[in-house]
Amino acid sequence: MSLTREQLAQQIVDAGRFLYGRGWSPATSSNYSTRLSASEALLTVSGKHKGQLGVDDVLATDLAGNSLEPGKKPSAETLLHTQLYSWRPEIGAVLHTHSVNATVLSRLTPQDFIEFEDYELQKAFSGISTHESRVRVPIFDNDQDIARLAAKVQPWLDAHPDCVGYLIRGHGLYTWGAQMNDALRQIEAFEFLFECELKTRSVMNRQG
Numbered sequence: 616m617s618l619t620r621e622q623l624a625q626q627i628v629d630a631g632r633f634l635y636g637r638g639w640s641p642a643t644s645s646n647y648s649t650r651l652s653a654s655e656a657l658l659t660v661s662g663k664h665k666g667q668l669g670v671d672d673v674l675a676t677d678l679a680g681n682s683l684e685p686g687k688k689p690s691a692e693t694l695l696h697t698q699l700y701s702w703r704p705e706i707g708a709v710l711h712t713h714s715v716n717a718t719v720l721s722r723l724t725p726q727d728f729i730e731f732e733d734y735e736l737q738k739a740f741s742g743i744s745t746h747e748s749r750v751r752v753p754i755f756d757n758d759q760d761i762a763r764l765a766a767k768v769q770p771w772l773d774a775h776p777d778c779v780g781y782l783i784r785g786h787g788l789y790t791w792g793a794q795m796n797d798a799l800r801q802i803e804a805f806e807f808l809f810e811c812e813l814k815t816r817s818v819m820n821r822q823g
């Protein structure tokens with residue numbers, strides 16, 4: 616059963632309260648969206664505190680990132696959402712967060728990816744059924760030119776149809792799912808894995 620625009624807007628508001636509460640979307644950082652139709656997304660407006668969103672703090676865009684609601688300013692990172700909806704028709708929700716662990720881990724990693732292996736929690740990602748798998752998470756350098764950043768993300772997505780999320784260095788995480796609950800589950804899984812990775816690196820550094 617498909618949800619109404621009001622229900623989808625409420626999902627975005629609720630996601631903001633949850634993610635802000637966990638410390639993963641501080642202040643006005645982050646942006647969230649759901650698919651409205653085959654050719655439209657419902658996205659957070661730019662610059663709002665994500666723990667204090669109301670149902671009017673969202674707007675419809677087309678999949679080229681154009682606002683369909685004059686007077687409302689879409690997220691500065693709209694294109695990073697709409698490119699995902701264009702990439703895979705089964706994606707129904709996209710979340711972008713700015714946690715401390717995503718920020719620190721992406722800055723500490725000189726390579727252009729992180730790989731998770733042998734963690735049971737990898738099974739929280741869509742399409743993964745065993746810890747005996749490798750989840751490769753690409754890291755793209757931050758760029759204030761979002762169209763240019765999206766153009767760097769696209770070839771990776773096209774070459775890795777099973778990609779479950781990506782990091783932007785010193786900035787944050789993008790992940791997605793068929794529905795909002797799937798995207799939220801993947802955010803939690805990523806945050807768990809980021810923390811494990813940072814703790815492991817810290818212990819290994821102390822051991823020399």
Ligand SMILES: CSCCC(=O)C(=O)COP(=O)(O)O
Pocket residue numbers: 643644645646659660661662663689690691692711
């Ligand atoms: C204060 S965070 C800087 C912008 C950003 O990275 C972000 O996620 C929020 O931007 P938006 O335009 O979606 O509010």
Ligand SMILES: [Zn+2]
Pocket residue numbers: 644645646692711713786787
């Ligand atoms: Zn951001």
